[in-house]
Amino acid sequence: MRLGFFGATGTVTGSRYLLECDERRMLVDCGLYQGYKQLRLKNWSELPFAASSIEAVVLTHAHIDHSGFLPALLRRGFRGRIFATPATFELCRILLPDSAFLQEEQARFLNRHGYSIHKPALPLYTRADAEACLELFETVRFGKAFQPLAGLTARFCHAGHLLGAASVHLENGQDSIIFSGDLGRSGDPLMNAPQSPPAADCLVIESTYGDRRHEVLDLQAQLGVILRTAIARGAVVVVPTFAVGRAQLLMLLIARLKAAGALQDVPIYLDSPMATDATQLYRVFADEHRLSHEECAQVFRATRMVRSVEQSKALDRRGGPMIILAGSGMATGGRVIHHLKVFAPDANNLILFAGYQAGGTRGAAMIGGAKTIRIHGQDVPINAQVMQLSSMSGHADADELIAWMRKLPRAPKHTFITHGEPSASEALRVRIKRELGWSVSVPEYRDSVVLGPAAERNPANR
Ligand SMILES: [Zn+2]
Structure with missing residues (x-):
């Protein structure tokens, strides 16, 4: 061989x-x-x-x-x-x-x-x-x-x-x-x-x-602290999300935080038809993950699925507090870059990365402290707070x-x-x-x- x-x-x-x-x-x-x-x-x-x-x-x-x-x-x-x-x-x-x-x-x-x-x-x-x-x-x-x-x-x-x-x-x-x-x-x-x-x-x-070494900490508690702080100041939280895997984990943790009364009832949007389709598969392949049927359903209920481009654009005209999960995970494309264009210049907002950011991507640049990123031929100022949940990997x-x-x-x-x-x-x-x-x-x-x-x-x- x-x-x-x-x-x-x-x-x-x-x-x-x-x-x-x-x-x-x-x-x-x-x-x-x-x-x-x-x-x-x-x-x-x-x-x-x-x-x-x-x-x-x-x-x-x-x-x-x-x-x-x-x-x-x-x-x-x-x-x-x-x-x-x-x-x-x-x-x-x-x-x-x-x-x-x-x-x-x-x-x-x-x-x-x-x-x-x-x-x-x-x-x-x-x-x-x-x-x-x-x-x-x-x-x-x-x-x-x-x-x-x-x-x-x-x-x-x-x-x-x-x-x-x-x-x-x-x-x-x-x-x-x-x-x-x-x-x-x-x-x-x-x-x-x-x-x-x-x-x-x-x-x-x-x-x-x-x-x-990933930090040993309670991921749900850490996410809770980050989201509560941002939501208390009325922030729009934009989470560039991988459609498969990380999106569902985030939805699960947010649903659990809400159910435990550890997070205000702010709207959560999953703005990714692809992630929505992938989420359905967790019901089909139930023996590959740890969630019960009921927990799967709970995750669905806690999040609003955004399908159409019009609905996605409407989010950009909406104020905070709210949480938007949108692809792609490294901000290389997809609907999230439209949201970043609108929400990243405002210092009140939070951009939260949840996973590995490969070198050369907009995600890696923002984590590295870039003051602007290029989107559609335009330099967009990054004044919003930028954070990364590394143990989310x-x-x-x-x-x-x-x-x-x-x-x-x-x-x-x-x-x-x-x-x-x-x-x-x-x-x-x-x-x-x-x-x-x-x-x-x-x-x-x-x-x-x-x-x-x-x-x-x-x-x-x-
Ligand atoms: Zn992989």
């Missing part, structure tokens, strides 16, 4: 791993690059392998940085099968057409304003490509064996990061490998804890928070990553660290070496290794 690293190296986006077995090829994840412009440009560069030669893609989860390149792969000639858990498929049905819409919108914007050097600017892919992609999906339940390539057996196990999120275990009778996927938190109020991983010869582990921290690895029945022969900024990956490498004593490395873009005895001799062979 040969493993190639074609994304999520030195960054948290663009997850793409190439597995080759007896001349047959498949990918684990097929994500979009997001964040810095030089990263996003990578979505346009030529692929180092022929898309038509890929027989299968196995998806760890639906987030766009893991699934969002699929329609582009299809455009380049991919016609293979896409394996995913049922919840991942349902989420991809929501997320991929939306991603295509954003690509088309971006191209339209560039053409309208003549910003592009390419005339006309084309979208990376269209909604038709995304729809065609969805036809290629085959769903597989957690724990059930399937064969993405002849002679290669795969299984999904719960990663606890998101509905449907999985670690993927693959073996061909000689070698075995496990991809952690994005790992959730052991004590997440919403999602079940990640499952103990099965043994494997080789491990590929994420390192989003490889250099950090859907990712395991460094301690939790180490704890998950300790649960492997035996030490892998080699461990590869991916999906992290360079400092986070390096910090995790040092910890794995020191605390677990394992053979470990941080691969670079396009590194390729032969698994089995060769990998042991030279884990960084290119």
Whole structure:
């Protein structure tokens, strides 16, 4: 088996791993690059392998940085099968057409304003490509064996990061490998804890928070203090929210605060049709999270769902106090940027980030103290208070990553660290070496290794 690293190296986006077995090829994840412009440009560069030669893609989860390149792969000639858990498929049905819409919108914007050097600017892919992609999906339940390539057996196990999120275990009778996927938190109020991983010869582990420890605190209480303070001064609280996962956790915590009488009865708006659709899926996949049927219903009742663009615009004419949850989570697009344009210049308001902000995004800039951000070609002053709920993350921290690895029945022969900024990956490498004593490395873009005895001799062979 040969493993190639074609994304999520030195960054948290663009997850793409190439597995080759007896001349047959498949990918684990097929994500979009997001964040810095030089990263996003990578979505346009030529692929180092022929898309038509890929027989299968196995998806760890639906987030766009893991699934969002699929329609582009299809455009380049991919016609293979896409394996995913049922919840991942349902989420991809929501997320991929939306991603295509954003690509088309971006191209339209560039053409309208003549910003592009390419005339006309084309979208990376269209909604038709995304729809065609969805036809290629085959769903597989957690724990059930399937064969993405002849002679290669795969299984999904719960990663606890998101509905449907999985670690993927693959073996061909000689070698075995496990991809952690994005790992959730052991004590997440919403999602079940990640499952103990099965043994494997080789491990590929994420390192989003490889250099950090999430604060140990009562998330609900912390959110309560922040919201009460803002609401007491009549603020509009704008929360850039990831449509799937963080939006539902926020709704849950706010509903619990209200039910406990710890939060005034101010209106809460979920201004994201996508997040509203995703929320419905928590009812369908009830065994993947901790909420009872009644609690699911309670969360729905506590929040007002905003569907139409007109309703969304009407919020901008409304005064505080109120709480608006809107996508996207890193303020890279979506309805939240319209709300930021209106509410960020007012020092009375609060912009509350709830999750990881990748470098190069408006979210990262605001957290870093930017005085203005550029929206629709205009510099918007940021006078509102800006805060981040870091422990709101859907990712395991460094301690939790180490704890998950300790649960492997035996030490892998080699461990590869991916999906992290360079400092986070390096910090995790040092910890794995020191605390677990394992053979470990941080691969670079396009590194390729032969698994089995060769990998042991030279884990960084290119
Ligand atoms: Zn993710």
